[in-house]
Amino acid sequence: MPDLGKYADTVLWSYAASIVLLVLLLVISVVRGRRVRAEMEKIERRMTRDG
Numbered sequence: 001m002p003d004l005g006k007y008a009d010t011v012l013w014s015y016a017a018s019i020v021l022l023v024l025l026l027v028i029s030v031v032r033g034r035r036v037r038a039e040m041e042k043i044e045r046r047m048t049r050d051g
Helices: 005-050
Strands: none
Touching: none
């Protein structure tokens, strides 16, 4: 690891915050995608049943 000097804490906390935000974004995207997929399947079943 490079020597970050007196800014080490700030840089490391910034990396940690970035990783947490990226993971959170990924989780939200996956959950939303599953929800949308389930809703689309529900609509598709309704369309095929009625049509």
